[in-house]
Amino acid sequence: MTSGKSQGISSQEPATSAVGDGMLCPVLGGVAAGPASEDAWLEVIEKMEQVYSQLISHQVELEQKNAELESAYQFISSVQTAMTDVLIVCDEELRIRQVNPALLKMTGLAEASLLGFRVGELFCDESQSALHDLLQRAPAAPVYDCELNVRGRYGRIPLAINCACRSDSRDRLDGVVMIGRHVGELRHAYDELNQSHAELKVAQQQLVRSEKMASLGRLVAGVAHELNNPISFVYGNTHALAGYGKRLQQFFDALKEGREPARVEQLCEELRIDRLISDLPSLLEGSLEGVERVRDIVSDLRQFSAGQGQESVPFDLVHVIGTAVRWVTKDVGDIVSLNGPSSLVLEGHAGHIQQLLMNLLQNALDAVEAAEKPAVEVGLSVDGDLAVCTVRDNGPGITEEDLPHLFEPFFTTKEIGKGTGLGLALSYSFALESGGDLQAANHPEGGALFKLTLPLKEAGR
Secondary structure, three states: OHHHHHHHHHHHOOOEEEEOOOEEEEEEOOEEOOHHHHHHHHHHHHHHHHHHHHHHHHHHHHHHHHHHHHHHHHHHHHHHHHOOOEEEEEOOOOEEEEEOHHHHHHHOOOHHHHOOOEHHHHEOHHHHHHHHHHHHHOOOOOEEEEEEEEEEOOEEEEEEEEEEEEEOOOOOEEEEEEEEEEHHHHHHHHHHHHHHHHHHHHHHHHHHHHHHHHHHHHHHHHHHHHHHHHHHHHHHHHHHHHHHHHHHHHHHHHHHOOOOHHHHHHHHHHOOHHHHHHHHHHHHHHHHHHHHHHHHHHHHHHHHOOOOOOOOEEEEHHHHHHHHHHHHHHHHHHHEEEEOOOOOEEEEOHHHHHHHHHHHHHHHHHHOOOOOOOOEEEEEEEEOOEEEEEEEEOOOOOOOOOHHHOOOOOOOOOOOOOOOOOHHHHHHHHHHHOOOEEEEEEOOOOOEEEEEEEEOOOOOO
16 A cells, blocks of 8 residues: 555655755756746846857858958959059068069069068169168168169069068067069159250240340330430431531632632622531530430440449439330330439449339330320339339239239230240349349239339448
């Protein structure tokens, strides 16, 4: 009975085991049963799901990073392939770690055969010393344009090498990077640059000659106009004196022949000897005045053409201004008005100042060509220790965009063929050489205004 009862209990009731102080805990299949064990299983499953989710997330992120890395590699590879310059990457032992297709094409070697080579084996013997010096200087600072000869497929090839050190993630020296460009390309570029520079110099010389010829043309026209009046006056007086000489010769011949006084008197009246004699002083005086005027013009020309080496000499600025006005204006002298003192003696190069003023006056006359009532005002005054000369016109003025560039060489606002852009540039340089200044502005009442200031060094000071 007991045995049967025990068997009945074992088949119908769960077995028990002693735990701790003798309390019994139900056990099923070796795993604790009840609410606590179910919660533990749920927690384990939840943790496994979290770990699996993280693994999937990391896998996706890893795939994205691999894709980005592959894209970056492809980009770098495409850049290296497209480079026309040679690229050589070395480790800290100066062994080749990486090259680009340009070097492979140049040397005719395979990439596998170059990797691990000492970089010096790429260069010719005569370049070894320069290569050593380049690698010695590279740690201190990048080295630029060091010419070395590479052992090329068909002989040595000159390269202009730029070299710089590279570092690892902890900023430690990890080798060098060398980039080389075929010197032939550089020489071709230099040749083109030299050719362009030579052509530019020729163009500049042509422009300078053109400006000189234009200035010479204006000067010759002004001088010719200046010389015309006194020479015409002397020419006319000389013709008159020649006629008077014939009449006097005829009268004196009659006196030598001893003709009768009545015939001599008659001949004197016919030849108008008395009037002739009264005219002689005025004719001679006028001729002398014309000759003196020619002499003054020649003196002004000599002063104008004085070179850079001429020493500073006293000159009358008023006289220089007057000469410049006469030589430039010619038949339009009534357009220009001159206001200022009767004399102002300075020291310097009068020829430079005259050429400066002629350039300003010519520009002013060009500016008022289309004006209804053209007018140019030249003023001279003294401001402290400076002589101030202004040239103002009633033309359209100067645009704000052009004002900053007005004194730059070859800058001009005139039409092609009418100006070289050198007149004001030369004028500005003459003003500075004389210790003064030249400024340009627009007058408040309209037109352009040029202001020349010169140091007031009067003669004798």
